[in-house]
Amino acid sequence: MKGLLSDLVRYRKLFQMILVLGIGGTFPIGYQISVINYPSVYIKQFMNETWFERSGGPLRERSLLFLWSVIVSVYGLGGLLGCLFSGYLTVKYGKKRSLLGTDLLVLATACLVGFSKLAKSLEMVLVGRFLYGVSAGFCMMIHTQYAGEVSPKRLRGLANATTGFFWSLGKSLGQVLGLRELLGTEASWPLLMAFTGAPALLQLLFLPSFPESPSYLLIQKGDEGACLKAMQQLWGSEDHREELGDLKKELVVGQSSPALGARALLRDRSLRRQVGVLVAVIVTLQLCGINAVYFYTSEVFHTAGFEEGLIPYLSLGVGFCELFSSVLCIFSIERFGRRRLLWVGCSLMALALLLLTVTLALQNKHPWLSHCSVALIFLFVIFFGVGPNGATMSVMMEIFSQSARPAAFLIGGCLNWAGLFLVGLVFPYAVVGLGPFCFLFFMVVLVGSGAFFYLFLPETKGKSIAEITEEFNVLPFGKRLSAVLRHGLREDLSVYTNF
Numbered sequence: 304m305k306g307l308l309s310d311l312v313r314y315r316k317l318f319q320m321i322l323v324l325g326i327g328g329t330f331p332i333g334y335q336i337s338v339i340n341y342p343s344v345y346i347k348q349f350m351n352e353t354w355f356e357r358s359g360g361p362l363r364e365r366s367l368l369f370l371w372s373v374i375v376s377v378y379g380l381g382g383l384l385g386c387l388f389s390g391y392l393t394v395k396y397g398k399k400r401s402l403l404g405t406d407l408l409v410l411a412t413a414c415l416v417g418f419s420k421l422a423k424s425l426e427m428v429l430v431g432r433f434l435y436g437v438s439a440g441f442c443m444m445i446h447t448q449y450a451g452e453v454s455p456k457r458l459r460g461l462a463n464a465t466t467g468f469f470w471s472l473g474k475s476l477g478q479v480l481g482l483r484e485l486l487g488t489e490a491s492w493p494l495l496m497a498f499t500g501a502p503a504l505l506q507l508l509f510l511p512s513f514p515e516s517p518s519y520l521l522i523q524k525g526d527e528g529a530c531l532k533a534m535q536q537l538w539g540s541e542d543h544r545e546e547l548g549d550l551k552k553e554l555v556v557g558q559s560s561p562a563l564g565a566r567a568l569l570r571d572r573s574l575r576r577q578v579g580v581l582v583a584v585i586v587t588l589q590l591c592g593i594n595a596v597y598f599y600t601s602e603v604f605h606t607a608g609f610e611e612g613l614i615p616y617l618s619l620g621v622g623f624c625e626l627f628s629s630v631l632c633i634f635s636i637e638r639f640g641r642r643r644l645l646w647v648g649c650s651l652m653a654l655a656l657l658l659l660t661v662t663l664a665l666q667n668k669h670p671w672l673s674h675c676s677v678a679l680i681f682l683f684v685i686f687f688g689v690g691p692n693g694a695t696m697s698v699m700m701e702i703f704s705q706s707a708r709p710a711a712f713l714i715g716g717c718l719n720w721a722g723l724f725l726v727g728l729v730f731p732y733a734v735v736g737l738g739p740f741c742f743l744f745f746m747v748v749l750v751g752s753g754a755f756f757y758l759f760l761p762e763t764k765g766k767s768i769a770e771i772t773e774e775f776n777v778l779p780f781g782k783r784l785s786a787v788l789r790h791g792l793r794e795d796l797s798v799y800t801n802f
Contacts, residue, residue, distance in 0.1 A: 313538075313539050314455075314458065314537070314538060314539070316513075316536060316537050316538075317453065317454060317455075317458070317462075317537045317538060319513075320453060320513045320537065321450055321453075321454075321462055321465055323505075323506055323509045323510055323513065324402075324446055324449055324450050324506075324510075325446070325450075325465055325466070325468070325469035325472075326469070326502040326505055326506055327402065327405075327406055327409075327442070327446075327502050327503050327505065327506025327507075327510070328402070328442045328443075328445070328446025328447075328449075328450075328466065328469060328506075329442065329443060329446055329447075329466045329467075329469045329470040329473065330469040330470070330472055330473040330476075330502055331409065331435075331438075331439070331442065331473060331499040331502055331503065332439040332442060332443055332470060332473060333469070333470040333471060333472065333473025333474040333475075333477065334473035334474065334476055334477040334498070334499060335378065335435050335439065335473075335477070335499060336378075336473075336474060336477070337473070337474040337475075337477035337478055337481070337622070338477035338478075338480065338481050338495060338496070338498075339375060339378075339432075340481070341477075341478075341481025341482075341487040341492075341495070342481070342487060342492035342495055342496065343371070345488070345489045345492045346371070346374070346428065346492060347367060347371055348489070349420060349425070349428075349492075350362065350367065350370060350371070350425045350428075351367060353423050353424070353425050354425075356423065370425070370429075373429065374428060374429055374432050375432075376724060377429065377432050377433045377436065378432050378433070378435060378436040378439070379436060379720050379721075379723045379724040380433065380436060380720075380724065381432070381433040381434060381435065381436020381437040381438075381439070381440065382436040382437070382439045382440040382443070382716075382719075382720040382723070383436075383440060383716075383717055383720040383721060383724070384436070384437055384440060385436065385437040385438065385439060385440020385441045385442075385443075385444075385716075386440040386443070386444060386712075386713055386716030386717050386719075386720060387440075387713065387717065388440075388441070389401070389440060389441050389444035389445060389709070389712065389713060389716065390444070390564075390565070390709035390710055390712065390713040392404075392441070392445075393444070393445055393448065393709050394523065394709050397515050397516075397519050397523070398445050398448060398449040398452070398515065398516055398519065399449075399510065399513070399514075399515045399516075401441065401445050402441075402442070402445050402446070402449065402506065402510060403506075403507060403510060403511070405438050405441045405442055405445070405503075406503040406504070406506050406507040406510075407507070408434060408437065408438045408441075409435070409438045409499055409500060409503035410500050410503050410504060410507070411434075412431050412434040412435055412438065412499075412500075413431075413497040413498075413499055413500025413503070414497070414500070415427050415430065415431045415434070416428060416431035416432075416435075416493060416496045416497050417493050417494060417496070417497030417500075418493070419431065419493060420492075420493045421493075428496075431496070435499065440716060440720065443716060443719070444709075444712045444713070444716050446466055446469075447463065447466050447696045447699065447700055447712070448516075448700060448708060448709070448712060449516055450462045450463055450465060450466060451463045451697070451700035451701070452516035452517065452518045452519065452705075453513075453514075453516050453517065453533075453537055455538055455543075455546055456546060456549070456765060456766075456767065457637070457765060458637070459697070459700070459701065460636040460637045460640075460641060460694075460697045460701075460763075460764060461633055461634075461636060461637050463636075463696045463697035463700050463701075464629070464632050464633045464636045464693040464694070464696070464697060465633060466696045467629045467632065467688070467692040467693040467695075467696065468626070468629040468630060468632075468633055468693070470629075470692075471622070471625045471626040471629045471688065471692070472626055472629075474622055474625070474626075475619075475622045475623055475625075475626045478618070478619045478622050479619065480495055480498065481495060482615065482619075486498070513536075513537075514529075514532070514533035514536055514537065515529075515533065516533070517530045517531075517533045517534050517537075517546075517550065518530075518550055518553070518705050519705070520533055521547075521550050521551070521554060522550065522553060522554050522705040522706070523705070527547075530547070530550065531543065531547060534546065534547070549767040549768070549769065552767070552768075552769045553704055553705055553767075553768050553769065563706055563707045563710045564710055565710045565713050565714050567710070568707055568710040568711060568714065569714070571707075573776070574703075574707060576759065576775045577702045577703060577707075577711070577775060578711070578714070579759070580698065580702060580756075580759065580760055581699060581702070581703075581711055581714065581715050582718065583752060583755050583756070584645075584691070584695045584698055584699060584715075585695075585715050585718045585719050585722065586718075586722075586748070586752070587645075587649065587691050587695070587748070587749070587752040588691055588692075588695055588719065588722075589718075589719065589722035589723065589726055590722075590726070590744075590745060590748040591649070591652060591687065591691060591745060591748065591749055591752075592652070592656055592683075592742055592745030592746070592748075592749070593683075593684070593687050593692075594726060595741060595742060595745060596659075596680055596683055596684065597618075597621070600617075600618050600621055600680060601614055601618060603663070603673065603676045603677055603680060604617050604618070604677065620681075621680060621681065621684055624681050624684045624685060624688075625684045625685075625687065625688045625692070626688075627685075627688070628684065628685040628686075628687070628688025628689045628692075629688045629689075629692060629693055631685075631688070631689050632644065632688060632689045632690070632692070632693030632694065633693065635689065636693060636694060636697060636764075637764065637765075640762045640763075640764040641694045641697050641698050641701070641760075641762065641763055641764060642756060642757070642760045642761070642762045642763075643762075644689065644690050644693065644694040645690060645691060645694045645695070645698070645752075645753075645756040645760065646752075646753045646754075646756040646757040646760075647690065647753075648686050648687070648689060648690015648691055648694070648753075649690065649691065649749045649750070649752045649753035649756065650749070650750070650753045651682075651686040651690070652683055652686045652687060652690065652691075652749050653746045653749035653750045653753065655679050655682050655683040655686060656683065656742045656743075656745055656746040656749065657742075657743075657746055658675075658679055659676060659679040659680070659683065659739070659742055660739050660740060660742045660743055660746070662675045662676040662679060663676055663738075663739035663742075664738075664739055664740070697763070698760070698763065699711065699712065699715055701763040701766075701768070701771060702763060702771055702775070703768075704768045704772070705768075761774035761775060
């Protein structure tokens with residue numbers, strides 16, 4: 304605790320910047336993902352009324368369902384488009400100016416959605432959701448890179464883990480504001496949808512007082528003086544020669560290999576292991592089963608005998624549980640490391656899904672098992688928040704150099720948004736066909752991911768990019784497997800028993 308307090312004082316400007324980055328970064332993404340379900344009834348009613356005024360007749364049921372599906376899914380398509388342009392923007396204009404431009408886009412979109420009901424235009428809702436998606440594609444890529452690059456090596460994991468925290472915070476606030484007692488009403492749903500403009504405005508006001516990332520200033524701009532000034536502004540006036548030396552080593556490598564595009568990165572044989580890890584972490588996030596667990600939450604609470612009026616608040620508790628676990632990840636990632644959080648988290652999530660499948664399948668015969676299902680849902684969400692949700696972005700940030708990072712995040716972002724779209728399209732059919740046994744598929748993915756991270760992912764905690772790259776280059780399968788057989792798993796399993 305004493306060390307944490309001293310860091311808060313010494314790096315207070317850095318933590319202020321992390322807060323500013325978060326409220327305009329992954330926070331609005333989580334908010335928009337969770338909030339769309341709450342006003343759905345009122346938006347559909349608005350669409351029907353608007354169509355009736357234009358054509359003199361109501362929308363057919365199939366047409367209404369189709370239009371609503373387009374409004375929900377177009378967010379993912381916008382996110383994919385935003386990812387495609389994020390790499391170019393960050394290389395040409397830097398993270399700071401790119402985020403400020405994104406804030407302007409969010410503010411314009413919030414006005415568009417906020418006045419859609421007054422203008423009686425369902426097209427404004429549709430275009431607004433798409434533009435929110437575009438801004439989310441920018442923010443997801445830029446926020447994560449920016450937070451990692453402005454942090455010293457010893458706090459890099461903590462800074463990257465905050466992206467998962469702000470994502471969960473946005474989801475939780477969306478759930479709270481979407482309640483009927485607040486903005487989840489027929490009169491207030493445009494304000495609920497436009498609320499994202501508030502954090503964008505805050506970031507637009509405060510971000511200009513913070514510097515561009517030191518690595519961008521040195522490696523992309525070649526300005527050592529501005530780089531050192533940014534370090535001193537964010538980290539204090541102490542000696543930063545070690546961090547500056549690490550960046551200079553990366554600069555030398557970058558001069559011999561200029562900024563890579565996505566295609567060049569995929570073809571680069573020296574980075575294939577890093578690309579493999581990138582694909583693995585994205586697949587794990589998309590196919591870990593967290594969306595399936597949230598889907599089943601209301602049904603499990605209903606079966607457990609909770610009153611209908613309490614279920615929305617219990618579901619809100621699950622969201623706050625994810626938020627709490629993301630806080631745990633922030634304070635544990637620098638102690639236990641990224642690799643251990645990932646593989647242990649995946650293993651425990653797989654075990655929770657196996658037990659959840661059993662309890663859901665048998666709870667009709669044994670009603671008391673429904674309470675076990677409730678407990679397993681909360682445990683699963685905790686394991687997700689402490690493990691993959693927080694550690695994934697840190698790994699993506701740390702295994703690539705400055706020259707390859709924008710392309711890597713472009714590839715990862717495209718995979719992420721495409722995965723969101725496909726999972727949302729296929730999952731309802733899997734639920735109908737398999738019921739609770741659909742969790743077994745996610746369990747297999749988690750077991751495979753946990754094994755992959757244990758065998759092939761080197762620990763990145765407290766290491767420079769050059770050191771991490773060297774570990775990837777000297778980490779053949781045989782050496783890693785022999786190390787596993789010699790040392791076993793006992794040391795890594797301490798992560799969830801030492802909080």
